[in-house]
Amino acid sequence: EIVLTQSPATLSLSPGERATLSCRASQSVISYLAWYQQKPGQAPRLLIYNTSNRATGVPARFSGSGSGTDFTLTISSLEPEDFAVYYCQQRYIWPPWTFGQGTKVESK
Amino acid sequence: EVQLVESGGGLVQPGGSLRLSCAGSGFTFSNYWMHWVRQAPGKGLVWVSRISSDGSATSYADSVKGRFTISRDNAKNALYLHMNSLRVEDTAVYYCARDTSNSWDTWGQGTLVTVSS
Secondary structure (H helix, E strand, O other): OOOEEEEOOEEEEOOOOOEEEEEEEOOOOOOOEEEEEEOOOOOOEEEEEOOOEEOOOOOOOEEEEEEOOEEEEEEOOOOHHHOOEEEEEEOOOOOOOEEOOOEEEEEO | OOEEEEEOOEEEOOOOOEEEEEEEEOOOHHHOEEEEEEEOOOOOEEEEEEEOOOOOOEEEOOOOOOOEEEEEEHHHOEEEEEEOOOOHHHOEEEEEEEEOOOOEEEEOOOEEEEEOO
16 A cells, blocks of 8 residues: 655645645655645545646646655645645555545644 | 535444445546545545446455445446445545546535444
């Protein structure tokens, strides 16, 4: 099973600041990594798939990068609606499909 | 509009059974693999089960293998999760998700299952 480790657990930032979230895989997932955003009481929302492809309707301030075992989600300038929990997910080796434990981006 | 709507959650005693449903609309349901994912209160996302587009292939997380059964009825655009021998640790919001082969692009709103005596 591939274990995904996200860091930091919590990121305290102000609107307008840049957010950099990390996801490290226990073995290579090539580029088969996705990022999801989840707000309280809501379902996860797909942001990024295959490392760097934005899903439909996702603003350009969200970008993904990386390959192999190290991946990054960057939010270039935080908007108020971006404060949420973010999960990475791999779909290279399955089952199981696995998620990271999440990074909470909170308002400072 | 592509949409998934779960139903069937509720309160059940340990050892009990429950069947969750997920209704798909706005797309050709039979073309897609589907997944169930759960989220215990205050915790992260955990994959539970997956079924192929025609229902011929299924996969399960070790934690539910032998207790849960995933199925689908493409004529009704419906996905199911039959849950038996429920445990307190199965308490969670259960989501269904559509797999496009590139991504899981659509998720339902979730249905809460509470296992408690």
